[in-house]
Amino acid sequence: xxxxESKQRKPGARLCCICSQRRPALKRPKTLEQICRECFYExxxxxxxxxxxxxxxxxxxxxxxxxxxxxxxxxVLAYVLSELNRRHNYGVDLFLLSIDEGITGYRDDSLExxxxxxxxxxxxxxxxxxxDLYGWTMDEIVKVIGLKNNCTFCGVFRRQALDRGAAxxxxxxxxxxxNADDIAETVLLNILRGxxxxxxxxxSITTGEDGPIPRCKxxxxxxxxxxxxxxxxxxxxxxxxxxxxxxxxYRGFAREFIKDLERIRPRAILxxxxxxxxxxxxxSTKMPEQGTCERCGYISSQKWxxxxxxxxxxxxxxxxLGIGRSRGLNNEEKREKKQxxxxxxxxxxxxxxxxF
Amino acid sequence: MACSSGACQSNNCYKQEEEEExxxxxxxxxxxxxxxxxxxxxxxxLCIKCKANSPISCTGEDVRFCADCFRSNLYGKFRxxxxxxxxxxxxxxxxxxxxxxPASRVALQFVHEMQNRAQKNFDAxxxxxxxxxxxxxxxxxxxxxxxxxxxxxxxxxxxIKLVVSNLAPPTKELHIVPIENVYxxxxxxxxNRLKELLDSVTDVTGKEDLLLHLKMLSLQKIASENxxxxxxxxxxxxxxxxxxxxxxxxxxxxxLSANIQYVDARWDTPIVLPLRDCLSQELNxxxxxxGLKTVELLNxxxxxxxxxxxxxxxLLQEENPSRECTIVRTAGKLTPFHxxxxxxxxxxxxxxxxxxxxxxxxLQPKESISSESFCPICISPLNKSEMQTLSGFGxxxxxxxxxxxxxxxxxxxxxxxxxxSMEHFISLLPQPLAAQSKHDIGGNLNLLRxxxxxxxxxxxxxxx
Ligand SMILES: [Zn+2]
Ligand SMILES: [Zn+2]
Ligand SMILES: [Zn+2]
Ligand SMILES: [Zn+2]
Ligand SMILES: [Zn+2]
Numbered sequence: 065x066x067x068x069e070s071k072q073r074k075p076g077a078r079l080c081c082i083c084s085q086r087r088p089a090l091k092r093p094k095t096l097e098q099i100c101r102e103c104f105y106e107x108x109x110x111x112x113x114x115x116x117x118x119x120x121x122x123x124x125x126x127x128x129x130x131x132x133x134x135x136x137x138x139x140v141l142a143y144v145l146s147e148l149n150r151r152h153n154y155g156v157d158l159f160l161l162s163i164d165e166g167i168t169g170y171r172d173d174s175l176e177x178x179x180x181x182x183x184x185x186x187x188x189x190x191x192x193x194x195x196d197l198y199g200w201t202m203d204e205i206v207k208v209i210g211l212k213n214n215c216t217f218c219g220v221f222r223r224q225a226l227d228r229g230a231a232x233x234x235x236x237x238x239x240x241x242x243n244a245d246d247i248a249e250t251v252l253l254n255i256l257r258g259x260x261x262x263x264x265x266x267x268s269i270t271t272g273e274d275g276p277i278p279r280c281k282x283x284x285x286x287x288x289x290x291x292x293x294x295x296x297x298x299x300x301x302x303x304x305x306x307x308x309x310x311x312x313x314y315r316g317f318a319r320e321f322i323k324d325l326e327r328i329r330p331r332a333i334l335x336x337x338x339x340x341x342x343x344x345x346x347x348s349t350k351m352p353e354q355g356t357c358e359r360c361g362y363i364s365s366q367k368w369x370x371x372x373x374x375x376x377x378x379x380x381x382x383x384x385l386g387i388g389r390s391r392g393l394n395n396e397e398k399r400e401k402k403q404x405x406x407x408x409x410x411x412x413x414x415x416x417x418x419x420f
Numbered sequence: 421m422a423c424s425s426g427a428c429q430s431n432n433c434y435k436q437e438e439e440e441e442x443x444x445x446x447x448x449x450x451x452x453x454x455x456x457x458x459x460x461x462x463x464x465x466l467c468i469k470c471k472a473n474s475p476i477s478c479t480g481e482d483v484r485f486c487a488d489c490f491r492s493n494l495y496g497k498f499r500x501x502x503x504x505x506x507x508x509x510x511x512x513x514x515x516x517x518x519x520x521x522p523a524s525r526v527a528l529q530f531v532h533e534m535q536n537r538a539q540k541n542f543d544a545x546x547x548x549x550x551x552x553x554x555x556x557x558x559x560x561x562x563x564x565x566x567x568x569x570x571x572x573x574x575x576x577x578x579x580i581k582l583v584v585s586n587l588a589p590p591t592k593e594l595h596i597v598p599i600e601n602v603y604x605x606x607x608x609x610x611x612n613r614l615k616e617l618l619d620s621v622t623d624v625t626g627k628e629d630l631l632l633h634l635k636m637l638s639l640q641k642i643a644s645e646n647x648x649x650x651x652x653x654x655x656x657x658x659x660x661x662x663x664x665x666x667x668x669x670x671x672x673x674x675x676l677s678a679n680i681q682y683v684d685a686r687w688d689t690p691i692v693l694p695l696r697d698c699l700s701q702e703l704n705x706x707x708x709x710x711g712l713k714t715v716e717l718l719n720x721x722x723x724x725x726x727x728x729x730x731x732x733x734x735l736l737q738e739e740n741p742s743r744e745c746t747i748v749r750t751a752g753k754l755t756p757f758h759x760x761x762x763x764x765x766x767x768x769x770x771x772x773x774x775x776x777x778x779x780x781x782x783l784q785p786k787e788s789i790s791s792e793s794f795c796p797i798c799i800s801p802l803n804k805s806e807m808q809t810l811s812g813f814g815x816x817x818x819x820x821x822x823x824x825x826x827x828x829x830x831x832x833x834x835x836x837x838x839x840x841s842m843e844h845f846i847s848l849l850p851q852p853l854a855a856q857s858k859h860d861i862g863g864n865l866n867l868l869r870x871x872x873x874x875x876x877x878x879x880x881x882x883x884x
Contacts, residue, residue: 255668256736258746260753317739321732325669329625329725331832332669338828339673342803344755 093289124155127235132160134174137241139302164193166201174303192229220370230277242281245288248336267340505682507692513554515648520715522707524654556593617848625724626833643689658700661744664751666729670829675800677754795827
């Protein structure tokens, strides 16, 4: 009916594909439909709401921390979650949780953004700093180890810092801003590096249920371009500089490939995620048995957790410990090394953009 | 946990973390362009295997084998794949699909060499008990879709005939068949019908993929009409790596593992991939070193998603020479299907040694899940969650039931969006596409039957 109506108009004056009333303001990246701004907000938010409901991401009374970096993904996530929580009575208590890695000119600026978000959205904010947790800022670490392996530290430290912050806030889960593009990219990277165990888990919307605090990804099916568009039209206040310490070329290939794919077939991103969900992986491929770190009590499959190994190296003046070829503390040092190298070589998100 | 694909020769395969580094298999050592670890070795100018001859000198790649060692290494990979998956037995008649490209050229050469050796053994043996397998060559002429000037086409055909006739005896029958012959022989105006079918597909990738399915169907047709028992494709590691990525990109994660195995027995004539462990660089090099003539003319261009994927994989391979192997090995860890093996041989004529070999290698079904329905276009097994509600598989002429019986990928990139054009689209499809799918369901029944065989009474035999 909508079609018939629009056909009667002059070809120049097209109307929004959804409401057939207003002039379209944008071409929706996911479907290429021409729609108006109001309808865009509506479908964007409604899709996320459906994902939350269908996957039962939140229960009434739960405390949920939003991993907030000040970047577009987590800013839009904070905005949309507080909207939906109000509109649909999720009954959850939302918090902002930020990590201060101590990167001058990058994190200090982005944290200012998060602090403004705290006021704008009325969400309590907790900042956990590397300096407090580990005694080292990223700037200090980079001074010691150079630019080459710093993402190993970024990744390992940030993941643990987030858990510590979440424990401090006594939240039940952490919601992160990983979007559909990120997940599609992770699927590809796991194929490229032969990591079948991660391949089998990387499309799960909730992860870490066996760990200290589960993580969930409400943006699992949300396109990055639409997040940018939403932030742009809503004039949301976010920080948009890439981490100054992210040197990986490899990751760039996969990112670029996904952008090219999206250009010729927008649904390819969703198709990759669907492939990832449907791979026939026998359940016998397990991750290594989890124990706790003898030193700090954090979950670890080794005697010491990765953060402790890296820290020990830094503090003993052997910063390559845990990443380089030097001998280590764990019996399975070799394995540890390979794992951390794997992470640094093909980390799925630029380290500064909140990869928890 | 054991390696799920027989291909993996490094026994480290279960240690996921070490994969990036542990790929020091033969490929890395042959085409080791960057990590010249033995640069100060006085023997650097000799072949690393026989340490007697000088390595192949060629521009671009640093090959550290001499021609003989390189060739025997590559042939060894082919032979291992053939013997460990029972691809060719003495009683077989195999059909080699020849596109004219380096991969299928090497496949043809190796099959020929294997046949040649078998013939010599046969001639030398007194009792002549072991027959020599037969070899035929199939060329699909796609000029209906990709028109080329007549004289160029004739030249290409002459070249191909020469390639095949120059192979030493036993003589190999050559079948050059136009792609439109995929339609039944009594159908009228096949060429235009095929053109119309492909023109009705608007998505470039969909069109390319449909043509590929039709090509496979044509090959199957040639095989069954001429009594072949195996169809040999030249798909190499590089090609399979591209397939893995494009299948992932097209949302075919569930069926992905069906198409990348050594054996695919979904068809009347099982398809086998003996070059699955060879890189395209290696195959190209062998063609150059041995002067194997290739004829590229008959192949259509690649575009859309498939093109994007092959340039992506090529880029990755350049960055790391073992990337393609890693991709294929990742996919090899996915659970294969029950049809990814040569059906159990109960025939007593098959020599005991062959049967034993089959037992020793992993031909037993692993955790293969029995799957009952297949997409009628691409013959992919369908995931239950992806299937739209089906009512009666028999009624293929109805456009209402056809679309839901297809996989989501074909539904999106091949089927017409407009339900009115659906009826017409189905009428343009070659009959076997529907028939093949029905047949497979029958085949599956047989398979299920096999499992409960012991409990069936002999009276029910007539049912199958
Ligand atoms: Zn509208
Ligand atoms: Zn970093
Ligand atoms: Zn620790
Ligand atoms: Zn040699
Ligand atoms: Zn299909």
